[in-house]
Amino acid sequence: MTKREVTFMTAITEAMSQAMRKDETVILIGTDVAGGAEVDHLVKDDGRYDDAFGGVFGLSKGMVTEFGRGRVIDTPIAEHAYFGAAVGAAATGLRPIAELMFNDFVGFALDPILNQAAKMRYMFGGKAKIPLTVRTVHGAGVGAAAQHSQTLYGMFGAIPGVKVVVPSNPYDAKGLMLAAIEEDNTVVFSEDKTLYGMKGEVPEEYYTIEIGKANVTREGTDLTIVAIGKMVHVAHTVAETLDKDGVSVEVIDLRTVAPWDEETVLNSVKKTGRLIVMDESNPHNNTATDIASVVADKAFDYLDGPIKTVCAPNTPVPFAYNLEQAYIPDAKKVLAVAEELIADLKKQQVMN
């Protein structure tokens, strides 16, 4: 059988469509997710919505044609209102996928997520479940400036009762999306917009990836790099560079930011004794600092060097291309930080 390669974006569309075919309680709701249904010039003569553009990135294009306006629902630009509707729908038997066009708009949608979706199951003594999937988009790198480029999955991850997944490749995107839709608790599914065009092998059939499990994408013995989303690819570049110096790097794709996989990370650090965590978020109170603090506590006696984090600087995302490139963590920054951790390993190499 030949490998079937699709883009990251297609993998998500495919997951949502397969879920909607399998389970009629699954709906998609958000600003422009249908994208022009019933707008005169976008509707075909036979009434089909093929030309409706399907979201700001065109990710849900075609879904309104297949599932109709009853299940692919365009809303006004009123995040608080439609997130309230989505939480209510989830509490009363549907499995909504609500799209927050950019995670930067979270302020408007926060109360339904923070105080309703995340609390109901707990406050109602487990009698309500909130199977809501919040699809949103993060990440710098496309010149979208400070209000459309932030990386905020860590904010959602700080809320008890909310799970957060961040896929790094098309295969994971599909499997995690289907798992998120199946999940009976609220899941924030955060997509890096710069990965949308990335191609990768994705099986056509329906499959899920367990939420809360990290993926060791490269095994090594000297240094662990835990990375999130597109940072996983940077981590692999670093691993290949250090491999030439004789330093063996283990890369962990975190996949789930909350609750992140302590077992996998701790086991790896216990093996290597050294840890770098990569996170494109701003550097304080983020996922990387959380991982660093837990590892410092639970694997203290196994550490053979300080835990390092490589994050974006503590500034808004710059608009200017060169500044934006300087903002995003890259291999050079990780290698500079790694220098202190592997000084003795490199010397060992020379002695051999």
Place this chain on the structure above:
Amino acid sequence: MSEAIVMPKLGMTMTEGTIVEWYKEVGDLVNEGEPVLMISSEKLNQDVEAPISGILLAKNANVDDQLEVGAAIAIIGEEGEVPVTNEGKAEQPAADPEKVEAVQSANLVKTEQMKSKGSRIFITPLARKMVKEQNLDKDLIKGTGGNGRITKRDIQRVLASGYDYQAASQVAAALAVPTSFANVESIGEGLNPMRKAIARNMRRSLGQTAQLTLHRKANADSLLDFQKVLRNKIESADIDVKLTLTVLIARATVLALQDLKKMNSHYQDGQLTEFDEVHLGIATSLDDGLLVPVVKDAHQKTIGALAKEIKEISTKARNGQASGDLLTGSTFTITNLGASGIEYFTPILNTPETGILGVGAFQDELILDEEGQVKSVKKIPFSLTFDHQIADGALAAEFLSILINYIENPYLLVL
């Protein structure tokens, strides 16, 4: 505006100089660049020139006075100008007691800070756990990780090949020795500057190092044949190079030092530095003393270049033309008493170097050759003094073996 003539610093190690002779008297007119007096330091005499043209207004020192480097020796200015000898800036480098005190106490603080920094040992949690489990003393382990941390690798190295440092009690015992050389200032008192410098260097060397000398002979027959062949070639090529055995031994030493860099090292101020480059000191005797001019970058020089340079620097040294730089910076020294008929001796280390090679006079010896026949050979005796703090006997013996291998297989010298 008057300006001071200050005591120059002629070599890296010079701290003070002695006035040997004044060429000018107070009131004399001097031109910029004109010698005003002669000073001597360590092993050198040098003229000190006027920095500006003007009248010599004042002398601050007499013949045989010693002044610190940077101190004002004399003042040059315009006629009628009042020399500012006592309260002016000219005196400051030497005599401002407040300033000197301030500098000294600053140095003291710095030393203490370094000490307290040195006493804080950084060790990773994992290495700390291993130290506990293996019952090791972390004070004796050198950290090679980032920020000088002791890491797992360091523990593994210590478990495999022993501690990096000596225990404190041993260090204290070693440190106790130099303190018995009390009143170091008085060493060489009453001697001329060159003898004084020699006296101080020798006493310092014996006080600060643990010297031990190994002796071994090498069969010199091949080397003598090689010298003959090379000399013939040089003569027929009409090249002006005097190919002495010292040159060939110097070349062999350079190669051996590159093979065993631990012998090509300095140990100073608690720091051991091994060098890739070889700067070879050649001990040269004078009528009343001894100088060690240095062949810089000897490892980059061919036999021909070594021959030329050794001749050049020893001539300069004998004629008193050696500048300060020519006399400093060596990483290893050769001393040859062969011409005086000495067989073995115990050279004294040229500190902070780790080794010095003594070369003795040829010895005719009878040996049994491979067929069991008695045969006469020429042997050359070597005396290698080394610092037992840095190198052990086995290492010094290995160095001699390597050296002798080059001597007995001299064609290796052209590689």
